[in-house]
Structure formats: structure tokens, C-alpha cells
Amino acid sequence: MNFEDTPEEAEFRAEARAFLKKHLDPAENDRDARYQPDFIERAKKWQKTKAEGGFAQITWPKQFGGRGGTPIQQVIWNQEESKFNAPTYPFAIGLGMCLPTVIAFGSDEHKKRYVPPALTGEEIWCQLFSEPAAGSDVAGLKTKAVRDGDEWVINGQKVWTTGAHISDYGIVLTRTDPDVPKHKGLTMFIIDMKDPGVEVRPIHQASGGSEFNEVYFTDVRIPDSDRLGEPGQGWKVALVTLMNERLAVGGSAGPDWREIMNYAREAGTMSDAAFRSKLADWYVAAQGYKLTKFRTQTALSKGETPGPESSIGKVITANQMQDICNSAMEMQDHYGLISDCEKAPMEAAFQEGWLWAPGMRIAGGTDEILKNIIAERVLGLPQDVRVDKDKPFSRMG
Amino acid sequence: MDFDFSDDQKFLRDEARKFLEAQCDSGVVRKVLDNDNVHHSDELWTQIKEMGWLGTAIPGEYGGLGLGMLELCVIAEELGRVLAPVPFGSSIYFFAEGLKAFGSDAQKQEFLPKVADGSIVGCVGASEGPGPITAVSIKCEFDGSQVTGSKIPVTDGGIATHALLLVKEGSGTSLVIADLSADGVTSETLKTVEPTRDHAQLTFSAAPGERLGEAGQGIEMYQAILDRAAILLAFEQLGGASRAQEMAIEYAKERHAFGRPIGGNQAIKHKLADMYVKNEVARSNAYYGAWALSTDAAELPEAAAAARIAASEAFWFASKENTQTHGGMGFTWEVDCHLFYRRAKLLAVQAGAPAVWKEKLVRALEMKNAA
Numbered sequence: 018m019n020f021e022d023t024p025e026e027a028e029f030r031a032e033a034r035a036f037l038k039k040h041l042d043p044a045e046n047d048r049d050a051r052y053q054p055d056f057i058e059r060a061k062k063w064q065k066t067k068a069e070g071g072f073a074q075i076t077w078p079k080q081f082g083g084r085g086g087t088p089i090q091q092v093i094w095n096q097e098e099s100k101f102n103a104p105t106y107p108f109a110i111g112l113g114m115c116l117p118t119v120i121a122f123g124s125d126e127h128k129k130r131y132v133p134p135a136l137t138g139e140e141i142w143c144q145l146f147s148e149p150a151a152g153s154d155v156a157g158l159k160t161k162a163v164r165d166g167d168e169w170v171i172n173g174q175k176v177w178t179t180g181a182h183i184s185d186y187g188i189v190l191t192r193t194d195p196d197v198p199k200h201k202g203l204t205m206f207i208i209d210m211k212d213p214g215v216e217v218r219p220i221h222q223a224s225g226g227s228e229f230n231e232v233y234f235t236d237v238r239i240p241d242s243d244r245l246g247e248p249g250q251g252w253k254v255a256l257v258t259l260m261n262e263r264l265a266v267g268g269s270a271g272p273d274w275r276e277i278m279n280y281a282r283e284a285g286t287m288s289d290a291a292f293r294s295k296l297a298d299w300y301v302a303a304q305g306y307k308l309t310k311f312r313t314q315t316a317l318s319k320g321e322t323p324g325p326e327s328s329i330g331k332v333i334t335a336n337q338m339q340d341i342c343n344s345a346m347e348m349q350d351h352y353g354l355i356s357d358c359e360k361a362p363m364e365a366a367f368q369e370g371w372l373w374a375p376g377m378r379i380a381g382g383t384d385e386i387l388k389n390i391i392a393e394r395v396l397g398l399p400q401d402v403r404v405d406k407d408k409p410f411s412r413m414g
Numbered sequence: 415m416d417f418d419f420s421d422d423q424k425f426l427r428d429e430a431r432k433f434l435e436a437q438c439d440s441g442v443v444r445k446v447l448d449n450d451n452v453h454h455s456d457e458l459w460t461q462i463k464e465m466g467w468l469g470t471a472i473p474g475e476y477g478g479l480g481l482g483m484l485e486l487c488v489i490a491e492e493l494g495r496v497l498a499p500v501p502f503g504s505s506i507y508f509f510a511e512g513l514k515a516f517g518s519d520a521q522k523q524e525f526l527p528k529v530a531d532g533s534i535v536g537c538v539g540a541s542e543g544p545g546p547i548t549a550v551s552i553k554c555e556f557d558g559s560q561v562t563g564s565k566i567p568v569t570d571g572g573i574a575t576h577a578l579l580l581v582k583e584g585s586g587t588s589l590v591i592a593d594l595s596a597d598g599v600t601s602e603t604l605k606t607v608e609p610t611r612d613h614a615q616l617t618f619s620a621a622p623g624e625r626l627g628e629a630g631q632g633i634e635m636y637q638a639i640l641d642r643a644a645i646l647l648a649f650e651q652l653g654g655a656s657r658a659q660e661m662a663i664e665y666a667k668e669r670h671a672f673g674r675p676i677g678g679n680q681a682i683k684h685k686l687a688d689m690y691v692k693n694e695v696a697r698s699n700a701y702y703g704a705w706a707l708s709t710d711a712a713e714l715p716e717a718a719a720a721a722r723i724a725a726s727e728a729f730w731f732a733s734k735e736n737t738q739t740h741g742g743m744g745f746t747w748e749v750d751c752h753l754f755y756r757r758a759k760l761l762a763v764q765a766g767a768p769a770v771w772k773e774k775l776v777r778a779l780e781m782k783n784a785a
């Protein structure tokens with residue numbers, strides 16, 4: 018048992034660090050960066066530098082512009098990059114979820130056309146799955162795609178689409194056959210977000226910002242060649258996207274036990290017994306998750322398939338972040354209401370985290386759905402009752 | 415990064431599991447539970463001696479196998495899974511480890527080989543009454559050669575031959591080794607919520623004792639012993655929590671209500687998912703503790719505290735919700751749920767309750783992050 022890199026890992030880590038040091042200044046990319054107007058430009062620039070250095074998507078094959086590296090190298094890169102507050106956020110969904118789906122189901126032309134500009138940050142992608150009436154139960158979606166010769170005509174509405182307003186392309190899950198059970202009548206396409214039939218309307222989030230959107234489709238024509246997977250096989254394709262999502266989510270941005278401890282010391286509330294007890298619990302859970310990732314990393318390092326233990330991630334981090342921010346605000350008492358970063362302690366980090374936390378507990382699978390997944394897929398418990406499972410979608414109320 | 419047990423250690427685990435599943439089913443635990451005059455399973459204890467497990471982490475020069483702390487962690491988890499009704503923890507995690515850490519060479523020569531072959535059984539006596547142990551809570555007194563006072567409760571105190579005692583000496587505290595067969599020592603069996611392990615009140619009236627380590631350093635040495643024992647106990651807790659989780663899952667799949675398995679209901683599913691999360695958090699923290707223990711890392715105090723807090727919470731949750739998942743059956747004497755519920759409590763308070771460790775942890779974090 019040890020925490021040391023193997024010689025090859027150490028060499029790669031050193032290389033990664035040297036590259037990051039050369040190109041990034043951790044102080045420059047402050048926490049609020051993603052709300053600043055020049056952020057996307059800076060992010061694109063960094064993505065390009067990274068791709069040129071061979072550090073964008075390390076596990077992807079070289080022929081697609083990846084490094085052809087190992088999963089453990091990707092882990093090491095992520096660890097090092099995160100120390101630099103690198104502006105990677107706009108590409109998380111595209112590179113983390115959409116492009117892996119394109120690589121898995123797309124044609125050679127797709128891969129040649131779409132992968133390189135996504136890797137170099139020239140094109141941004143979004144994931145168009147959720148709809149007003151289909152979120153957790155995303156297979157219940159209604160956006161229609163109807164075949165017309167060599168094309169499909171799309172009509173309908175998506176919602177909560179993160180980054181749609183800055184995206185060039187998206188993967189869109191549609192219903193192509195309403196007369197079969199819901200999971201069987203879906204088809205996935207690549208969609209050009211600049212098509213005149215696509216209308217993106219930003220949604221004003223509960224947290225104040227506008228990072229996700231409503232997206233309306235009016236007679237959008239997609240060539241059949243931009244279909245991913247067979248007609249009716251969209252669910253199978255979507256599962257690949259969602260599997261990648263679960264790998265990507267988990268590492269949460271937001272105040273943790275360290276921040277609240279620092280704040281409590283500054284504020285002179287460190288001696289409060291109830292606070293000390295909670296602090297210990299936060300530390301133990303955060304440490305538990307961090308060390309669980311080390312177990313995953315160990316499996317990868319040995320070339321083994323990691324166990325399901327990393328599925329505990331988002332359930333722990335999202336709730337904990339909410340709880341920590343809430344406690345910090347209550348520590349500030351009446352003043353805790355103030356979210357002006359000039360006036361609030363720690364530049365209003367706790368207020369911001371508190372406002373963002375409810376979204377974290379929903380995005381990428383709600384707490385309840387994640388617990389269902391652990392119970393059903395990891396522990397092998399029976400599936401929930403699904404009254405609509407075998408009925409044609411068109412005959413469901 | 416190699417944050418896992420080695421193949422050899424995993425082999426040891428598999429062998430230990432096979433052995434204990436065959437030799438320590440719950441019938442063995444129940445023999446102790448159901449007989450007021452029996453306080454441990456002598457048969458199992460004899461087999462454990464023969465397997466050489468007692469000497470796992472005792473150096474070869476002192477009669478042990480000279481394997482390491484990681485191997486001991488592996489065995490602890492397996493003993494925890496089957497709720498082994500033997501004084502393994504008392505004799506090894508506390509007594510032997512205490513001697514290893516603070517004994518003179520002569521003391522190690524005298525005691526460790528006998529602990530390793532099982533001819534003596536050690537225990538630890540610290541508590542004297544309700545509430546956490548502190549330098550001022552200790553009244554049991556040592557005058558340099560004799561001990562006078564009382565320790566209650568002492569886990570495995572009635573079956574141990576020797577005790578490590580935290581005592582008052584002058585204005586400070588010391589650690590003392592006492593031979594429990596000596597004149598002036600009396601033992602009275604205690605009724606506790608965990609009858610599958612022995613508990614006694616030990617009373618000393620000018621009974622002979624010899625100091626372990628330096629006079630006046632008792633509480634500090636005791637804390638250091640606890641840090642190490644906490645990690646080994648965490649592995650026992652983890653074993654118990656894992657087994658309780660398995661029981662709950664098995665039952666949730668087979669028990670039907672309202673025409674389907676109870677495990678199809680989210681109130682049960684989410685409870686078991688929570689159990690899984692707590693157990694994984696406990697496992698990862700315990701592994702970190704094992705690493706700290708095996709390398710004598712500077713991080714040992716906070717690793718021990720985190721391992722202990724996580725494992726106590728995990729076993730408490732798994733044991734109580736396993737019972738809940740079993741419904742009325744879970745509340746019967748015949749079904750094993752209560753055995754886990756009882757053992758979880760013993761292991762959670764035996765080396766200081768979770769609140770004490772949370773305070774220790776926060777103090778360690780404050781020290782570490784001092785400006």
C-alpha cells in the first residue's frame with residue numbers, strides 16, 4: 018500500500034505539471050471566471066494549447082487527436098489541471114459526453130469532421146435530452162423526428178440544455194416511433210445549433226446566472242447521415258452518453274470543510290461544539306470520497322476495471338456542499354444574507370455555493386435517481402414498478 | 415498509486431474468510447450468547463491460536479510471525495464479519511500493541527511470545543465510570559509497585575490473564591501491567607448489552623503491578639495506543655457493517671409484501687443505498703488508516719480518528735437498518751440482526767465514543783492547518 022506514482026506515472030505527472038506551469042497561472046483563473054465575458058475565449062485558447070501539447074482527451078486514440086494514453090494518465094492529468102483552476106468548463110459536456118457518443122456510434126466521416134475541432138476547442142457541444150415532461154424519465158420525451166426522404170424533420174422542445182447558447186453542435190434525442198414502448202421508439206442525431214430552425218432561449222436560473230436554456234425546434238432538417246445508431250436504437254446510444262456523464266460528474270466545485278474551517282477560525286466560532294462535530298463529519302465524508310477515488314485510481318493503475326464504488330460521488334458532494342454553505346451562512350447570522358462579494362466573507366463563496374447547490378443535486382441525475390441506480394445496479398435490488406414499460410408510448414396518458 | 419491490499423494479503427483474507435465461515439457461524443456466537451457462564455468461545459480461540467493469527471504482527475524475535483499491520487487489518491475485518499466471540503482485540507490491538515510501542519525489551523521478551531502463542535490473554539482497563547476518559551477521571555492508583563482501585567467495564571477482563579491499566583501515579587498518570595491471577599485482584603462479571611463478549615469489573619487491592627513506559631506519561635501513551643487500536647477496530651467494524659449490509663440486501667430481495675419484494679420499494683432501496691455509501695466511506699477511511707499504521711505516518715492521528723468515526727457510523731447505521739429491513743423477524747432473538755446491533759455498540763464505545771474522536775480529529779486538523 019502506498020500513494021506513490023509508478024516511475025512511468027511520475028514521469029507523466031512531471032510532464033503534465035511542467036506543461037501546466039508553462040501555460041497557466043492559477044491566480045489568473047479566479048472562481049468567478051465563468052461569468053466573465055472573455056471567459057469563453059480564454060477557455061478556447063486553453064483547450065487549443067492543451068490539444069497541441071497532446072493533453073486533450075488523453076485516452077482517445079491518436080487518430081482522433083487524442084494521446085492514445087491510459088485511463089490513469091487521464092486521472093493524473095485531471096488532478097494536476099484542477100490545481101490550476103483551468104477554464105475547462107465549456108467543454109465538459111462535449112468532450113465528456115457528446116463526443117464519446119459520436120466516437121462510439123458515428124461514421125468515419127463524423128469522426129473526421131467533428132472530433133478534431135471539438136478537441137481543439139473550436140467547436141462547443143451540448144446535450145439535448147431533457148424536456149419539460151421528461152427529465153429523470155428522459156425516455157418519455159416528445160420531440161418528434163419524422164423521416165422525409167434522406168432527411169429527418171425535427172419539431173419539439175428541449176429544456177435545461179447547459180451551454181446551448183454557446184454551442185455549435187449538439188446531440189439530440191428524439192422520438193421517431195410513438196407506437197412502440199417508450200424506450201424503443203427513440204433515435205439520436207447530431208444537430209447543428211446554428212440551424213435557423215433552432216431557437217435557444219436562456220433560462221434565468223434560481224442561482225441568478227443563465228447557463229442553461231430552452232431550445233425550440235421548428236422543422237429543423239437533419240440529413241439521415243447525421244443519425245447516431247439505428248432508428249429506434251436511441252436509448253442504447255443515450256445510455257453511452259449517460260454512462261460517460263456519471264464518470265464525469267462528482268468532483269464538485271464549491272466550498273468544502275477546509276473553507277468553512279478557515280472561515281470559522283477567522284470569525285472566532287471555532288470553539289462551538291456543534292460546529293466541531295459537524296466539521297468532523299464533513300471531513301470524514303470528503304476524505305472518504307477522495308480516498309475512494311484513490312481506490313478507483315489504483316484499479317486503473319493496475320489495468321483493472323474499477324468497482325462501482327465511485328458511484329457514491331455526487332450523492333456525497335452535492336449534499337455536503339449545500340450543508341457546508343448553509344452552516345457557514347448561519348454562522349454569519351443576519352449578515353449571512355449578503356451575497357455581494359465585496360461585502361460578504363470569503364468573497365461570498367458560501368452564498369454562491371448555497372445558491373448553486375440545489376442545481377447540483379438535480380443535474381446529471383437527481384439524488385433519488387442516483388440512489389435508485391446504486392440500489393438496482395450495484396446492490397441488485399428489484400427495479401421500481403414501471404407501469405409504462407411495455408405499453409406503446411402513444412397510448413400513455 | 416497502490417491504495418489496496420496486495421495479492422498475498424487478499425489471499426490471506428480469502429483463507430481467513432473460508433476458515434471463519436466454517437468455524438464461526440452464528441451458532442458459535444450464540445453458544446456464548448445463550449450461556450450465562452460462558453464468555454467466549456474457547457474452541458474458536460484454540461483454533462485461532464493454532465492458526466498463528468495472534469502473532470500476525472508480533473516480530474519474529476518475540477515469537478510472532480512477523481507479518482505486518484496490514485495483515486492484521488485483514489484478519490480484523492474477517493473477525494468482525496463473523497462477530498468472533500474471542501478476546502482477540504483486547505489481547506492484540508491493545509495489550510500486544512501497547513507492549514510493542516512502550517514496553518522495555520525485557521517486558522517484550524517476557525510477554526509477547528506468550529501473547530503470540532496464546533498462553534496469556536491481555537486486556538485493557540481504562541474506564542472507571544460513565545463519561546469519557548481523561549487525566550482527571552482516573553482514580554485507580556499506583557504507588558510504584560502496587561495498584562489500588564477499580565476498572566469498570568473491562569472488555570474481556572474476566573478471561574484475560576493480564577491487564578494493561580491506566581492509573582493515577584502521584585499527580586500524573588501511568589500505564590501499568592497487572593497479572594490478574596495475583597493476590598489482591600478480584601473480577602466480577604458484568605451484565606452488558608453485548609453478552610457475546612466478556613465484560614468484568616476488575617478490583618485491585620494493593621495488587622502487584624509493573625510500569626509500562628515512563629511514569630507520568632500514562633494518558634499520552636494510552637492515546638497513542640488508542641490511535642493504533644482504533645484502526646484495527648475500524649476493520650472489525652467494517653467487517654460487521656459489510657455483513658449486516660449483505661443480510662439486509664438478501665432479505666430485501668426475498669421477502670415479499672404487497673405482491674413484490676420489499677426491496678423494490680424506494681424507502682428500502684434508498685436506505686440500502688445510504689448504507690452502501692457509508693460503508694464505502696468507512697472502507698476508504700479504514701484503508702487510509704491501515705496505510706498510516708503500516709508506515710507509522712505522521713498522519714496517523716487524523717487517519718485513526720477518521721477511520722474510527724466513519725466505521726462507527728457505518729456499523730451503527732448498517733446494524734440498526736438491517737434490523738429495520740427484517741421487520742418483526744429482525745426483533746426476534748433467533749434472527750442474527752441483534753447480534754450485529756450489539757457488537758456495533760461495543761466496538762463504537764470500546765476505545766472512546768465517536769464524539770470523543772470527532773473532537774480529537776478537529777484538534778488534529780487545527781494543529782495541521784495552523785498558520
Ligand SMILES: Cc1cc2nc3c(=O)[nH]c(=O)nc-3n(C[C@H](O)[C@H](O)[C@H](O)COP(=O)(O)OP(=O)(O)OC[C@H]3O[C@@H](n4cnc5c(N)ncnc54)[C@H](O)[C@@H]3O)c2cc1C
Pocket residue numbers: 110144145146147148149150151152153154176177178179180229376377379380381382383384385386389401680
Ligand atoms: C444545472 C442543471 C444543468 C442541466 N443540464 C442539462 C443538460 O445539459 N442537458 C440535459 O439534457 N439536461 C440537463 N439538465 C436536466 C436534468 O438532467 C434534469 O433536470 C434531471 O434529470 C431531473 O429531471 P426533471 O427536472 O424533469 O425532474 P423530475 O424528473 O420531474 O423529478 C422531480 C422530482 O421527482 C423525483 N423523481 C423522479 N422520478 C423518480 C423516481 N423514479 N424515483 C424517485 N424519485 C423520482 C426526482 O428525484 C425529483 O426530486 C440539467 C439540470 C440542471 C439542474
